[in-house]
Amino acid sequence: MANPIESKILELADKTGLDEVTLKLAICLFSSFPFNALLKRLPDGRITLKCWYIVGISAFYLFGVLNIFTGFRTLFISSMFTYVISRFYRSKFMPYLNFVVVMGHLAISHLGAQFFTTRDASKLDITGAQMVLVMKLTSFAWSYHDGTELDQSKLSEYQKTRAIKKHPSLLSFLAYTFFYPSLFTGPSFDFADFESWLNCEVFRDLPDAQKPRRRWTTTDRNLRRQIPKCGWLVSWRVVQGVFWITLSSILPNYISKEFMFTADYGQKSFLYKIHYLFILSFTFRLKYYAAWTMSEASCILCGLGYNGYDTKTKKIRWDRVRNIDIWKFETASNTHEGLEAWNMNTNKWLKHYVYLRVVAPGSRPGFRSTLFTFLTSAFWHGTRPGYYLSFATGALYQTCGKLFRRNLRPIFLSADGKALPSKIFYDVICFYVMKLAFGYLVQPFVILDLPDSLACWRSVYFYIHLGIIATFFTFKGPFAKPVIKYLKSYQAAAIVQKKQKDELEEAGPLGDIARAKRLFEQGELPSDMHLGIPEANFDKLNFEEAKREFSEFFESYDKWRAEKGLEIEEHNLQRAFENFKRELSSGQRRTSFSFYSPKPFKKED
Numbered sequence: 034m035a036n037p038i039e040s041k042i043l044e045l046a047d048k049t050g051l052d053e054v055t056l057k058l059a060i061c062l063f064s065s066f067p068f069n070a071l072l073k074r075l076p077d078g079r080i081t082l083k084c085w086y087i088v089g090i091s092a093f094y095l096f097g098v099l100n101i102f103t104g105f106r107t108l109f110i111s112s113m114f115t116y117v118i119s120r121f122y123r124s125k126f127m128p129y130l131n132f133v134v135v136m137g138h139l140a141i142s143h144l145g146a147q148f149f150t151t152r153d154a155s156k157l158d159i160t161g162a163q164m165v166l167v168m169k170l171t172s173f174a175w176s177y178h179d180g181t182e183l184d185q186s187k188l189s190e191y192q193k194t195r196a197i198k199k200h201p202s203l204l205s206f207l208a209y210t211f212f213y214p215s216l217f218t219g220p221s222f223d224f225a226d227f228e229s230w231l232n233c234e235v236f237r238d239l240p241d242a243q244k245p246r247r248r249w250t251t252t253d254r255n256l257r258r259q260i261p262k263c264g265w266l267v268s269w270r271v272v273q274g275v276f277w278i279t280l281s282s283i284l285p286n287y288i289s290k291e292f293m294f295t296a297d298y299g300q301k302s303f304l305y306k307i308h309y310l311f312i313l314s315f316t317f318r319l320k321y322y323a324a325w326t327m328s329e330a331s332c333i334l335c336g337l338g339y340n341g342y343d344t345k346t347k348k349i350r351w352d353r354v355r356n357i358d359i360w361k362f363e364t365a366s367n368t369h370e371g372l373e374a375w376n377m378n379t380n381k382w383l384k385h386y387v388y389l390r391v392v393a394p395g396s397r398p399g400f401r402s403t404l405f406t407f408l409t410s411a412f413w414h415g416t417r418p419g420y421y422l423s424f425a426t427g428a429l430y431q432t433c434g435k436l437f438r439r440n441l442r443p444i445f446l447s448a449d450g451k452a453l454p455s456k457i458f459y460d461v462i463c464f465y466v467m468k469l470a471f472g473y474l475v476q477p478f479v480i481l482d483l484p485d486s487l488a489c490w491r492s493v494y495f496y497i498h499l500g501i502i503a504t505f506f507t508f509k510g511p512f513a514k515p516v517i518k519y520l521k522s523y524q525a526a527a528i529v530q531k532k533q534k535d536e537l538e539e540a541g542p543l544g545d546i547a548r549a550k551r552l553f554e555q556g557e558l559p560s561d562m563h564l565g566i567p568e569a570n571f572d573k574l575n576f577e578e579a580k581r582e583f584s585e586f587f588e589s590y591d592k593w594r595a596e597k598g599l600e601i602e603e604h605n606l607q608r609a610f611e612n613f614k615r616e617l618s619s620g621q622r623r624t625s626f627s628f629y630s631p632k633p634f635k636k637e638d
Contacts, residue, residue, distance in 0.1 A: 441459070
């Protein structure tokens with residue numbers, strides 16, 4: 034059956050010379066602003082109307098503009114699995130099973146796109162939207178699991194604020210999963226944030242003076258909308274987005290990855306090549322800057338970006354769904370800062386719903402959390418070899434950055450931690466090295482194929498990897514102790530600590546107590562992982578920790594089997610299926626899959 038909307042888009046693509054998929058996505062992105070302008074003006078209490086509106090616009094995008102019925106099927110299958118299993122499967126394993134299934138479904142899509150599907154330039158690759166959906170679905174399952182926890186003291190403050198006490202209706206759940214402003218590009222967000230925005234609870238701290246009056250009302254002329262005005266902010270973000278879109282269209286005409294595989298590039302000097310990779314990596318980022326800036330602006334316009342009112346400054350924060358801090362990323366002088374500012378909502382998802390969820394009860398995150406988060410992030414991005422080359426190298430970056438920060442940076446600081454005038458040289462060099470290092474790192478992430486990725490790195494003689502080897506040899510090799518001792522002789526803080534240590538050794542038992550207190554205060558907790566890239570630490574302690582955690586895992590599994598865990602879960606699955614059939618066959622069909630509040634249950638049942 035002919036699609037009249039797509040026919041008009043094809044005509045426009047022929048006239049403008051734009052790529053069909055790019056034009057379709059641009060239409061979806063820019064049309065979301067007038068749609069959101071209407072959405073924010075719907076009556077605050079008409080939640081069902083809002084949900085139907087959201088689902089309707091998403092259907093218009095999927096079936097009318099993009100014409101991807103198979104893509105909708107992919108998203109719908111994962112969404113319905115999460116909805117059904119979270120509602121009916123009452124077990125502590127529910128979020129784990131949900132995670133495995135939706136991630137497995139994403140893996141099938143990745144593998145299909147890589148090996149079994151012929152690329153159709155006229156069709157959108159749905160795996161991008163599915164990646165965003167996976168974050169939503171896994172976080173929803175965990176949040177609902179937290180909401181049914183009997184002992185709420187076991188939850189962190191973050192988990193308590195995101196816990197779902199009442200299972201949503203199917204309509205509101207679909208409005209969450211198919212939220213059109215962020216359907217294809219993100220950002221992802223928790224259901225608690227969506228629900229709080231949907232019922233306008235998120236605006237409860239906003240003074241009435243900041244709420245605009247409704248113009249069209251036949252009753253109370255002083256009636257106010259809950260969602261505050263944000264037109265100037267949205268306009269400024271749109272201008273930024275258009276700027277990034279323009280750059281992303283112009284720069285590829287002058288610099289492209291294809292040039293790296295030409296004879297002309299091969300004849301260029303080493304200095305030219307390493308700086309070419311840096312500029313090329315910047316052109317890669319432009320499409321992300323454009324998409325994330327525009328989608329964030331769209332979310333701000335409808336009110337979802339609202340993040341509280343500051344009573345001191347009398348200003349509204351609009352960063353709830355912020356996904357990229359472009360200025361911070363571009364000016365970052367170390368790996369940690371750079372990764373922290375990039376794809377921020379993915380970082381939060383990996384931290385709160387992967388990294389901290391595989392920790393054994395009563396333990397701190399260790400090898401198991403690190404390994405599982407790293408594999409999840411790499412597999413979530415895709416199955417192409419380039420992803421794993423970039424992520425593995427990024428892990429080495431983390432360690433090198435930490436070694437330099439620990440041993441070189443203190444040289445440019447006073448004993449109380451304040452920057453010396455000479456620190457400007459350290460910052461400039463770090464900034465420059467970071468730009469070159471990230472330009473080198475991201476090439477396989479974009480090239481994807483193994484031979485071409487290695488050829489790219491080979492063209493610059495693997496110079497960053499050689500630098501990594503030199504760094505490990507310097508700070509972890511046979512001469513590490515004298516090198517570190519020499520560097521500490523120029524560190525003001527280390528000199529003061531050495532003097533205090535000498536004084537403590539002369540203080541007898543009292544000195545032992547003070548020394549133990551100092552070591553405890555200096556103890557390092559596991560650092561947050563950004564994009565699942567861990568620190569690559571090859572100390573023997575880590576291998577011992579890995580062996581211990583794997584042993585504990587198998588011991589807990591044997592204990593679970595001995596306590597008839599399989600039989601219990603088989604009963605839970607059977608009970609879930611019976612409850613599902615009962616609700617489908619219920620005479621109250623209109624209330625099927627509506628809101629309901631389950632009683633908390635013991636997770637071992």
